[in-house]
Amino acid sequence: MRSYIDFNDGWVFHEGFAGALTTETAPGKSVRLPHTAVELPFSYFDERSYQHQFTYQKTFHAEPSWAGREVTLLFDGAMANSTVYLNGVEIAAHKDGYTPFGARLTGRLRSGVNLVTVVIDGSENPDIPPFGGRIDYLTYAGIYREASLRITAPIWIGHPKIETPDVLARSKTVTVRAEINNLEGKPLSGTLTAAIKDRNGKPVGSVASEIDGKSISLTLSGLDGIELWDIDNPALYTLEMQLETPSGSDWVACPFGFRQVEFTTEGFKLNGKPLKLRGLNRHQSFPYVGYALGRAAQERDADILKHELHLNIVRTSHYPQSKYFLDRCDQIGLLVFEEIPGWQHIGGDAWKAEAVENVRRMVRRDWNHPSIVIWGVRINESQDDHDFYVETNRVAHEMDNTRPTGGVRYITESEMLEDVYTMNDFILGNEELGGNRPRTPLRPQQEVTGLDRIVPYMITEYGGHMYPTKSNDHEQRQAEHVLRHLQVLNAAYGDPQIAGCIGWCAFDYNTHKDFGSGDRICHHGVSDMFREPKFAAYAYASQCEPSEEVILKPVTFWARGERNIGGTLPLMILTNCDEIELRYGSYPGKRIGPDREAFPHLPHPPVVIDRKHFSKDELGLWGMEWLDATIIGYVDGKPAAEVKFVADPIPARLEVIADTDSIGASDPVRVMVRALDQAGNKLPFFPEPVSIAVSGAARLLGPELVPLRAGSTGFWIEATGRGPIGIKVTNDRLGTTAIELTAA
Numbered sequence: 001m002r003s004y005i006d007f008n009d010g011w012v013f014h015e016g017f018a019g020a021l022t023t024e025t026a027p028g029k030s031v032r033l034p035h036t037a038v039e040l041p042f043s044y045f046d047e048r049s050y051q052h053q054f055t056y057q058k059t060f061h062a063e064p065s066w067a068g069r070e071v072t073l074l075f076d077g078a079m080a081n082s083t084v085y086l087n088g089v090e091i092a093a094h095k096d097g098y099t100p101f102g103a104r105l106t107g108r109l110r111s112g113v114n115l116v117t118v119v120i121d122g123s124e125n126p127d128i129p130p131f132g133g134r135i136d137y138l139t140y141a142g143i144y145r146e147a148s149l150r151i152t153a154p155i156w157i158g159h160p161k162i163e164t165p166d167v168l169a170r171s172k173t174v175t176v177r178a179e180i181n182n183l184e185g186k187p188l189s190g191t192l193t194a195a196i197k198d199r200n201g202k203p204v205g206s207v208a209s210e211i212d213g214k215s216i217s218l219t220l221s222g223l224d225g226i227e228l229w230d231i232d233n234p235a236l237y238t239l240e241m242q243l244e245t246p247s248g249s250d251w252v253a254c255p256f257g258f259r260q261v262e263f264t265t266e267g268f269k270l271n272g273k274p275l276k277l278r279g280l281n282r283h284q285s286f287p288y289v290g291y292a293l294g295r296a297a298q299e300r301d302a303d304i305l306k307h308e309l310h311l312n313i314v315r316t317s318h319y320p321q322s323k324y325f326l327d328r329c330d331q332i333g334l335l336v337f338e339e340i341p342g343w344q345h346i347g348g349d350a351w352k353a354e355a356v357e358n359v360r361r362m363v364r365r366d367w368n369h370p371s372i373v374i375w376g377v378r379i380n381e382s383q384d385d386h387d388f389y390v391e392t393n394r395v396a397h398e399m400d401n402t403r404p405t406g407g408v409r410y411i412t413e414s415e416m417l418e419d420v421y422t423m424n425d426f427i428l429g430n431e432e433l434g435g436n437r438p439r440t441p442l443r444p445q446q447e448v449t450g451l452d453r454i455v456p457y458m459i460t461e462y463g464g465h466m467y468p469t470k471s472n473d474h475e476q477r478q479a480e481h482v483l484r485h486l487q488v489l490n491a492a493y494g495d496p497q498i499a500g501c502i503g504w505c506a507f508d509y510n511t512h513k514d515f516g517s518g519d520r521i522c523h524h525g526v527s528d529m530f531r532e533p534k535f536a537a538y539a540y541a542s543q544c545e546p547s548e549e550v551i552l553k554p555v556t557f558w559a560r561g562e563r564n565i566g567g568t569l570p571l572m573i574l575t576n577c578d579e580i581e582l583r584y585g586s587y588p589g590k591r592i593g594p595d596r597e598a599f600p601h602l603p604h605p606p607v608v609i610d611r612k613h614f615s616k617d618e619l620g621l622w623g624m625e626w627l628d629a630t631i632i633g634y635v636d637g638k639p640a641a642e643v644k645f646v647a648d649p650i651p652a653r654l655e656v657i658a659d660t661d662s663i664g665a666s667d668p669v670r671v672m673v674r675a676l677d678q679a680g681n682k683l684p685f686f687p688e689p690v691s692i693a694v695s696g697a698a699r700l701l702g703p704e705l706v707p708l709r710a711g712s713t714g715f716w717i718e719a720t721g722r723g724p725i726g727i728k729v730t731n732d733r734l735g736t737t738a739i740e741l742t743a744a
């Protein structure tokens with residue numbers, strides 16, 4: 001039977017590369033995968049520090065039980081230009097930094113110790129995407145995803161493609177196409193069985209067939225009682241395939257779902273029902289360690305997008321992301337727009353050939369994810385290039401005709417070769433450049449496409465560089481940041497021809513000097529780099545139904561003098577409550593409903609408290625004194641949420657919260673630190689240092705002494721063994737808060 005062996009431990013890491021490292025071990029730094037070649041400061045660093053070669057070595061013994069079996073070393077992703085050597089012989093090379101690759105060890109292993117050497121090159125090789133121009137993100141060097149050894153029988157099952165052609169019929173069908181790999185050329189005969197199980201492991205159907213060639217197609221029909229995969233009920237099934245041949249047995253299991261997606265001229269439909277897509281773009285980067293965080297952090301990001309920001313779609317800008325992230329999207333019902341690596345620049349013929357290959361690699365790796373609803377087959381925001389994009393579209397359709405293609409552009413009247421016109425519409429804010437156009441959230445579709453007909457259409461970016469906003473920026477700037485996201489959401493909800501909108505972006509990210517605020521950060525997120533929400537995060541979160549979560553987020557730090565001139569009006573409250581009550585000091589409370597006039601299309605417009613809600617006398621008083629306030633949100637006439645503000649905030653408590661209590665190996669977990677006032681609100685302007693001490697079976701990633709930014713900071717800890725972990729976070733004024741976790 002097939003087995004996988006974890007291959008993440010015991011690597012030795014070297015700066016640079018020398019030929020001798022392919023044949024002999026040399027002393028270096030012991031590391032574990034995922035690994036970043038260079039740990040970076042939070043900001044203001046030189047991104048060239050990782051733009052050169054690095055070498056990883058690992059020794060291992062070939063097990064006697066591997067004799068006569070197929071042995072492959074698999075890498076989920078390494079940045080970039082990887083070359084793999086076994087005992088001095090080059091056995092694999094893979095240029096792309098975002099897709100998996102394998103190195104076949106069969107027949108090449110020797111008895112005793114074997115040496116694997118992987119050379120990577122973090123320089124921005126202009127011969128491959130996304131390089132050759134300037135890009136607004138970093139491509140951190142390292143073997144930054146996991147590695148494993150796959151041991152199979154000499155005849156084994158390739159990655160199957162599972163299709164569900166008649167999802168909306170009462171009785172359903174599954175077709176499976178699988179490759180039968182037989183690199184040793186053994187006599188080919190045997191039986192392949194495909195069985196489907198539901199999420200409780202209950203059998204749903206099975207079929208068996210004799211194998212007689214390199215590829216085999218199986219059909220399971222008449223499947224009854226199937227649950228559709230949906231965003232509210234992401235029902236997953238598992239396809240299990242068993243191969244029996246005279247050379248042995250093989251087995252694979254693959255999750256999939258029954259769902260149908262359509263982008264129409266009247267918007268997006270999931271399983272035949274209209275769904276307005278509401279999303280954000282995600283970069284897969286984290287502070288200090290760049291791309292190199294494992295499963296827990298990848299899954300956590302998906303959870304944040306789905307359950308905290310309450311999105312229904314994410315775009316993996318601008319490359320294929322971790323399998324753990326995508327698996328999680330399948331499990332929790334978060335739709336995905338996945339795209340090939342690239343940013344504005346198109347290179348020469350070899351470069352384009354590599355981009356076409358990236359389409360193949362992406363589609364092949366991910367074709368069974370029910371969460372993925374569209375393939376992005378253009379280089380993000382590139383110019384038209386007819387032949388190139390005819391080819392990327394052709395390849396995507398040929399490999400997977402169950403999903404549409406999109407191609408993200410910002411140019412208008414771009415040639416529509418894809419199924420969906422996917423547009424980065426940065427028109428909001430353009431009025432600041434002069435011109436006659438008044439403030440406009442989104443342009444009409446036909447002005448953008450220049451076509452004489454309506455086509456399937458989706459907004460894939462807005463916001464971002466048009467209004468960079470830091471989490472400790474002035475309250476009024478943050479209110480404007482919120483407003484812009486709300487106005488685009490409102491416009492997208494109001495236009496049935498728009499499938500949805502995906503804003504720029506979920507999380508702040510480190511970037512090149514050519515972009516961002518000079519600090520090597522694009523402060524474009526609705527959350528900061530630690531995934532701590534800014535106010536704008538609640539523009540999205542508040543669009544969910546109160547049955548999912550009651551959201552009540554006043555866009556204020558509640559301070560007398562933070563805003564120009566003073567006070568807090570107009571005060572926007574991001575909420576899905578039916579109405580709110582403002583209680584200011586001991587004045588009679590005021591009930592105010594959502595502003596449906598300004599935001600007629602939003603599922604849940606914000607409440608906007610303005611001068612018009614106060615009498616002249618009250619306004620005078622409002623300005624003269626500064627008091628505590630309570631805001632209560634009502635759902636169905638009952639109080640459902642409450643926020644209290646104090647007029648005299650003082651530092652009261654240092655909150656330390658880990659994402660989980662239990663940490664797995666190679667799987668760093670985030671810990672958030674917040675300085676809170678006596679009402680439990682963050683102190684936005686408390687930029688004091690906190691020191692972090694980690695003891696027991698874990699180590700801290702990143703520095704031990706960090707400032708609070710907008711009242712919070714975060715860090716990740718990585719298990720170094722098993723047992724208890726102690727974390728102590730100390731601030732001079734707030735003392736120490738300690739928590740305990742376990743490395744399991």
Ligand code: GAL
Pocket residue numbers: 136317380381410424461463464465466504524
């Ligand atoms: C877009 C680009 C994104 C990001 C964004 C900033 O043009 O596609 O990657 O740079 O601008 O707003």
